[in-house]
Every structure is written in structure tokens, then in C-alpha cells.
Amino acid sequence: MAAEADGVFKRALVPILLPEKCYDQLFVQWDLLHVPCLKILLSKGLGLGIVAGSLLVKLPQVFKILGAKSAEGLSLQSVMLELVALTGTMVYSITNKFPFSSWGEALFLMLQTITICFLVMHYRGQTVKGVAFLACYALVLLVLLSPLTPLAVVALLQASNMPAVVVGRLLQAATNYRNGHTGQLSAITVFLLFGGSLARIFTSIQETGDLLLAGTFVVSSLCNGLIAAQLLFYWNAKPAHKQKKVQ
Numbered sequence: 001m002a003a004e005a006d007g008v009f010k011r012a013l014v015p016i017l018l019p020e021k022c023y024d025q026l027f028v029q030w031d032l033l034h035v036p037c038l039k040i041l042l043s044k045g046l047g048l049g050i051v052a053g054s055l056l057v058k059l060p061q062v063f064k065i066l067g068a069k070s071a072e073g074l075s076l077q078s079v080m081l082e083l084v085a086l087t088g089t090m091v092y093s094i095t096n097k098f099p100f101s102s103w104g105e106a107l108f109l110m111l112q113t114i115t116i117c118f119l120v121m122h123y124r125g126q127t128v129k130g131v132a133f134l135a136c137y138a139l140v141l142l143v144l145l146s147p148l149t150p151l152a153v154v155a156l157l158q159a160s161n162m163p164a165v166v167v168g169r170l171l172q173a174a175t176n177y178r179n180g181h182t183g184q185l186s187a188i189t190v191f192l193l194f195g196g197s198l199a200r201i202f203t204s205i206q207e208t209g210d211l212l213l214a215g216t217f218v219v220s221s222l223c224n225g226l227i228a229a230q231l232l233f234y235w236n237a238k239p240a241h242k243q244k245k246v247q
Contacts (some may be wrong), residue, residue: 017044029161046199054105057193058112061186062119071120073183075175079117081168083137084111084137085161089216092146092158093208095151102207105196161216169223178229181237190231194224 012024022037031037065071086106093103114137121130143149144157176182200217204210 006183016048017041031086043203044101047099047104047203047207050196050199050203051101051104051108053192053196054108057105057115057196058109058186058189060188061184062112062115064186065116065119065123065151068184069123071116071184073175073179073181073185074116074120075168075171076117076120076124078114078168078172078175079120081164081171083110083113083117085164085216085220086113086160087141087144087166088157088164089213091141092154092213094145095154096208096210098208098210098213103213105200155212157205158212158216162219165216165220165223169227173226173230176227176234180234181231182231182234185231186225187231190228194221194228197221197224 009027012022014020018037018041022034022040023091025031025034026036026041059220065074086109089103090106090110093106114134118130118134121127121133144154172185176185197217197220201214201221204214204217208214
């Protein structure tokens, strides 16, 4: 019975969270302070947690837009630049055959971000333009993931992530500052993105060793931290038209 339970436990960990040699090191030899294996376990666990969390991270933003029937306060340019950065990370990681746990959230965040792009256009009265945008994006993504795209182009796309993230977040920050409030920006989404990008610095170094990928998450963390700080600063601020209604 104990052997059967041990087998189930091992199948749950190997190879999803640990290589077999680390499982033996930690749970057969009971060397629970083996640092390299603990790093692998922590990195895999964090990575899978981030991927699982990414399934829901932008849904509060989507529901907030749908509930208000407005995308007020959201910068479309900022959302599109974030989509470019997510697409670059996803394509670069797939091309380099990185473990799914090191980049999987980019796939789910991409799907949610493109939904937000469409909703922003829709509530600005540009529904047809939004549908055309979805079709064009799908076509570009297929080309990027095909053998037709040279590796140098994929690497250049990933390198462009840093300026895309910085410019995108600065555009959103400028919109918040100009409006004097954060509009329909979801606090839950912003803080989850901030925490996730911080954790990704460690997991990307541990699982891929790719400094370009890790650097992108460092920049992303700084920029997400700026938006999070604005949310706190403008927490009680309301759009001008709402203040007039209250008066």
C-alpha cells in the first residue's frame, strides 16, 4: 500500500515538477536541503502557478468593461503594445522549445488581451474595425509560427518586447495622469500582472537561462509597478461625469 502511494506521489511530481534524479535526491535519500533541486521545484511550481493564474488574470478587466459597457480610461495603443510583447514572448519560446511552464501564461494572456482590444474598439463604435483586426492578427500569428519566419526575425521580435512594454505602459500611465483617474482599469488585473512578472524573473532564469527573456520580465515588472502605484494613488478618484452626477 505504501509502495503504491509512493508511486502515485512520484507520478504527480515527475517530470511535471521535478526530474527523476531530483525526486530521488529529495524523497528517496531525504536530502531536503539540496539547493539545486529545491530551485527546480520552486521554479516549476511558480511557473505552473503563474500559467494557471493567467487563465483568469484579465477576466476582471474584461468583465469590468462589459459591466460598464465602456472602455473609458484604457489606452488602446497600450493594450496593443502589450499584445505585441505577449506575442513576441510566445513565438520566441515556442521556437526555442522552452518548457511550457516557463511561458504558458503568454498564450492565455494573449487571448484575453486580444479580447480587450476588440472590446475597446467595439465600445468606441469601431466593431467592424475590431473584427478586421482579429482576422489580421490571426494571420500574422500563423506566419510567425510557421517555418517561413527566420529565427533572426523571431529573436528581433522578442528584443522589441522591451521598448513595446515600456512605451505601452507609459501610454497607459500618461492616460491615467491626464484623466486624473484610472477609469475602467481593473485593480485585480494590474496587481496580478505585477506579481506574475516579478515571479517570472526567477523562473525564466532558472528554466531557460535566457537573459533576453529574463530582461523582458524585469522591464515588465518595473512598468507594471508604475501602473499599480497609480491605481493606489488614484484609488478614490472618479471620472468627472460621475462626480457631476453625485453633485
